[in-house]
Amino acid sequence: MAQPKEVIKEKSMVLQKEMLAKQFHDLSTAKESGKKVVYTFVPGNLTELILSFDMLPVYPEINALQSGMRKKSASYIKDAEKMGFSEDVCTYVKCDIGMMLNGNIGPTGEKLPDPDLLLLSYTGCFTFMKWFENLERLYPGVPVAMLHTPYQEDGQITDDQVQYMVKQLKEEVIPKMEQVSGKKYNHDRLSKMMENSARSEDLLVNVLESAKRVPTPIDAYFAGVYYIGPIFTAFRGTEEAVEYYSELWNEVQQRIQLGLGPITPEGELKEEKFRLVMEGPPNWTNFREFWKIFYDMGAVIVASSYTKVGGVYDLGFRHEPDKPLESLSKYCMGCYTNMNLPQRVGMLEQYVKEYKADGFLINSIKSCNSFSAGQLMIMREIEQRTGVPVGFIESDLVDPRYFSYANIKNRLESYFQMLEQRKIILAQEGTTV
Amino acid sequence: MKHFDDILSYCEKAAFDLNFTLAKNWKKEKQDRVLVGYLPIYVPREIIHAANGLPVGIMGAGDRKQIIKGDAYYQSYICHLPRGIIEMALDTNLNDFDGFLFPAICDCIRNLSGMFKLSRKGKFQRYFDYPQNFDPAIGGAFYSQEMEKVMDDIYRINGIKVTNEKLNYAIKLYNRNRKLIEEIYRIRQEFPWRLSAVETYHILRAGITMPVEEHNEILSQVVEAISEERGEPMDNIRVVVTGSFCEQPPIGLIKSIEMAGCYIVDDDFMQGSRWILGDIQDDTNEPLKALTDAYINQSTFASAYYDVGNPKGKRLVELVRSRNGDGVIFCAASFCDPALLDRPMMQKECDEAGIPHINFQFHENTGQFKVIKEQAGTFSDSIKLWV
Ligand code: SF4
Ligand code: SF4
Numbered sequence: 001m002a003q004p005k006e007v008i009k010e011k012s013m014v015l016q017k018e019m020l021a022k023q024f025h026d027l028s029t030a031k032e033s034g035k036k037v038v039y040t041f042v043p044g045n046l047t048e049l050i051l052s053f054d055m056l057p058v059y060p061e062i063n064a065l066q067s068g069m070r071k072k073s074a075s076y077i078k079d080a081e082k083m084g085f086s087e088d089v090c091t092y093v094k095c096d097i098g099m100m101l102n103g104n105i106g107p108t109g110e111k112l113p114d115p116d117l118l119l120l121s122y123t124g125c126f127t128f129m130k131w132f133e134n135l136e137r138l139y140p141g142v143p144v145a146m147l148h149t150p151y152q153e154d155g156q157i158t159d160d161q162v163q164y165m166v167k168q169l170k171e172e173v174i175p176k177m178e179q180v181s182g183k184k185y186n187h188d189r190l191s192k193m194m195e196n197s198a199r200s201e202d203l204l205v206n207v208l209e210s211a212k213r214v215p216t217p218i219d220a221y222f223a224g225v226y227y228i229g230p231i232f233t234a235f236r237g238t239e240e241a242v243e244y245y246s247e248l249w250n251e252v253q254q255r256i257q258l259g260l261g262p263i264t265p266e267g268e269l270k271e272e273k274f275r276l277v278m279e280g281p282p283n284w285t286n287f288r289e290f291w292k293i294f295y296d297m298g299a300v301i302v303a304s305s306y307t308k309v310g311g312v313y314d315l316g317f318r319h320e321p322d323k324p325l326e327s328l329s330k331y332c333m334g335c336y337t338n339m340n341l342p343q344r345v346g347m348l349e350q351y352v353k354e355y356k357a358d359g360f361l362i363n364s365i366k367s368c369n370s371f372s373a374g375q376l377m378i379m380r381e382i383e384q385r386t387g388v389p390v391g392f393i394e395s396d397l398v399d400p401r402y403f404s405y406a407n408i409k410n411r412l413e414s415y416f417q418m419l420e421q422r423k424i425i426l427a428q429e430g431t432t433v
Numbered sequence: 434m435k436h437f438d439d440i441l442s443y444c445e446k447a448a449f450d451l452n453f454t455l456a457k458n459w460k461k462e463k464q465d466r467v468l469v470g471y472l473p474i475y476v477p478r479e480i481i482h483a484a485n486g487l488p489v490g491i492m493g494a495g496d497r498k499q500i501i502k503g504d505a506y507y508q509s510y511i512c513h514l515p516r517g518i519i520e521m522a523l524d525t526n527l528n529d530f531d532g533f534l535f536p537a538i539c540d541c542i543r544n545l546s547g548m549f550k551l552s553r554k555g556k557f558q559r560y561f562d563y564p565q566n567f568d569p570a571i572g573g574a575f576y577s578q579e580m581e582k583v584m585d586d587i588y589r590i591n592g593i594k595v596t597n598e599k600l601n602y603a604i605k606l607y608n609r610n611r612k613l614i615e616e617i618y619r620i621r622q623e624f625p626w627r628l629s630a631v632e633t634y635h636i637l638r639a640g641i642t643m644p645v646e647e648h649n650e651i652l653s654q655v656v657e658a659i660s661e662e663r664g665e666p667m668d669n670i671r672v673v674v675t676g677s678f679c680e681q682p683p684i685g686l687i688k689s690i691e692m693a694g695c696y697i698v699d700d701d702f703m704q705g706s707r708w709i710l711g712d713i714q715d716d717t718n719e720p721l722k723a724l725t726d727a728y729i730n731q732s733t734f735a736s737a738y739y740d741v742g743n744p745k746g747k748r749l750v751e752l753v754r755s756r757n758g759d760g761v762i763f764c765a766a767s768f769c770d771p772a773l774l775d776r777p778m779m780q781k782e783c784d785e786a787g788i789p790h791i792n793f794q795f796h797e798n799t800g801q802f803k804v805i806k807e808q809a810g811t812f813s814d815s816i817k818l819w820v
Contacts, residue, residue, distance in 0.1 A: 083777055151537065167570075168571055377548050
């Protein structure tokens with residue numbers, strides 16, 4: 001039994017590794033191959049549109065998180081602080097700027113190309129706007145295309161908002177893409193890509209929702225950001241993405257059939273003790289250690305909000321081939337960070353209930369206002385609405401100064417003890433009823 | 434005219450009345466009046482006025498209220514302003530307000546709008562989105578829609594439809610308000626000793642707590658008073674203080690800068706009241722369009738406003754030059770991403786223009802100003818040595 005499990009597990013991961021290596025290689029040779037490069041962001045990304053012009057996207061947040069994982073972020077952040085950036089501000093920005101000041105070397109050790117277009121779509125975070133104002137000065141003369149995504153202030157996406165975004169796409173974004181790429185906008189090509197997107201999205205949702213099973217075959221946070229989600233952003237709309245997610249879904253189905261738990265870096269989780277819903281981004285500088293605290297205690301994350309910053313497909317959204325621009329607009333507006341607080345609470349409440357979670361946990365990021373401001377209220381609301389114990393820990397995305405292993409471990413251990421006790425009480429109540 | 438000192442103390446009291454007595458009394462006088470609180474920085478107050486509303490600026494609790502409950506809503510690494518506002522919302526300070534507007538300036542204010550929604554404070558809680566596309570047909574149309582939503586919110590409360598006539602009238606009143614404020618700054622630029630920065634701050638901040646008609650009266654009396662000699666000129670340097678103020682500086686901070694030998698010849702403390710530069714057309718058949726055009730073409734520079742094409746660093750340098758300033762004091766709220774992320778770019782522009790600068794960070798309830806005073810003093814001395 002153990003043999004095929006290893007093989008199955010590796011296939012999607014190997015596929016992912018190859019895809020990412022190729023992507024960074026393509027980027028490092030972009031200038032020679034004549035490909036144009038677009039810097040843009042993950043939430044509300046226009047990947048299909050960029051790819052439809054044969055351009056290559058670069059996501060600065062991904063570079064920042066990769067720098068965090070490769071232990072480079074501390075010195076990058078310091079370099080940005082030397083330039084005058086305050087200790088208080090978003091460390092993703094500082095890490096990215098530091099990386100650029102140090103030669104813009106990407107995660108594979110190859111240099112990332114300078115941008116030919118800065119595509120500023122700042123879905124759900126103001127810091128993105130500031131980030132790009134800074135990039136604009138680091139790369140003077142590079143055209144900037146701004147796509148303003150209205151916030152879901154009323155908890156819904158209105159026709160007026162869609163029209164506003166479509167107008168921006170038609171009159172601001174697409175003309176700039178045409179100008180930079182030297183190609184004409186190709187509606188049919190974009191539609192075709194959206195078919196692929198929708199297929200990948202169906203598959204991704206299958207994978208994510210498999211965590212509703214008890215025990216779950218996947219970890220929807222650590223594994224979610226580690227190997228389930230990353231392909232989505234840069235490859236959505238491609239045949240490769242469909243292939244990757246088909247493979248992944250097959251693997252998950254097999255795990256279900258075999259009754260296997262989620263994959264962790266040290267093999268599969270043997271016993272699922274606690275099922276949690278997680279809010280907030282992870283820490284990248286100590287990702288493995290952080291994850292280990294959970295799987296050592298038999299805790300698994302069954303649903304998370306962070307894996308929805310690139311789209312909330314499990315609530316029903318799919319890219320629509322018939323109306324590509326409208327659907328891109330709705331996609332941008334629908335991302336988790338662009339949902340208002342009552343919507344976010346509603347979604348998390350639904351997760352706790354539907355994924356049969358034992359607890360709700362927040363990892364609050366010191367430098368990320370977009371997530372952190374309001375989290376304590378979210379926590380209270382979830383506690384009131386669901387009755388599950390809530391937990392709160394603090395760290396940072398890429399600044400190792402704010403990751404205190406001992407502190408986090410202590411807090412989590414007490415939290416898991418609390419969950420344990422509650423389980424016992426509930427079991428006793430169950431027997432007396 | 435009332436005695437000038439009385440005007441000043443009236444303004445000081447109004448500026449820091451966290452119970453908003455003037456506004457609440459105004460509301461009580463007639464049934465269809467509504468109170469709309471707005472958070473920093475800017476909202477087009479004209480549309481509220483035209484709908485029989487009083488726009489009231491809620492600039493935080495500053496150092497005037499003890500924060501007990503608010504801290505339980507915010508982590509230590511989030512700026513101070515929203516916790517003071519939550520404290521006021523949980524106490525009685527914001528009772529009688531009909532609705533709240535949260536301008537799109539940062540993620541904290543944005544999420545605060547959600548917190549108000551979740552706690553159902555007021556009859557409406559609206560996040561007021563600014564377009565970051567400045568094409569009148571695209572971003573402009575969006576901005577008009579945002580304004581219409583606010584007018585609808587108020588209509589649902591008092592049934593009052595905004596007419597062109599009412600809107601033009603409101604524009605006229607606010608044009609006068611802005612003009613008088615700028616006149617005060619113009620006089621102060623020439624004779625900074627006639628009205629201190631602290632007094633100026635009180636006068637401006639009082640304005641967002643009372644009807645514009647009353648504030649206009651006060652402002653004209655101030656202009657009249659400072660058109661004549663008052664106070665004594667001192668051997669001070671002339672600085673521009675900038676921090677894209679959303680969270681407001683404690684008065685002690687402004688005082689410390691002044692006491693350290695600096696005339697503050699311009700600042701962006703109350704930038705919402707000075708957001709639109711120049712007049713807005715007040716005699717058109719499309720006043721909403723006039724407001725939109727003004728937002729698109731006549732906005733000041735600020736962290737909340739995407740600046741590609743018109744960089745704020747350059748605009749700051751122009752401002753310093755036009756005020757004949759000797760230097761800049763950057764003064765941003767701690768943990769304020771928008772202001773702090775702007776700072777390096779703006780400092781660079783100052784360096785290139787040869788304008789000296791220093792910087793501080795503050796909390797609205799900072800109580801210690803010794804370091805700030807010393808730094809500002811050294812700054813002032815060093816400039817005097819060079820000049
Ligand atoms: S503030 Fe948060 S969401 Fe925004 S760029 Fe930084 S890490 Fe990302
Ligand atoms: S002080 Fe800065 S971060 Fe805080 S609410 Fe105001 S603009 Fe936002």
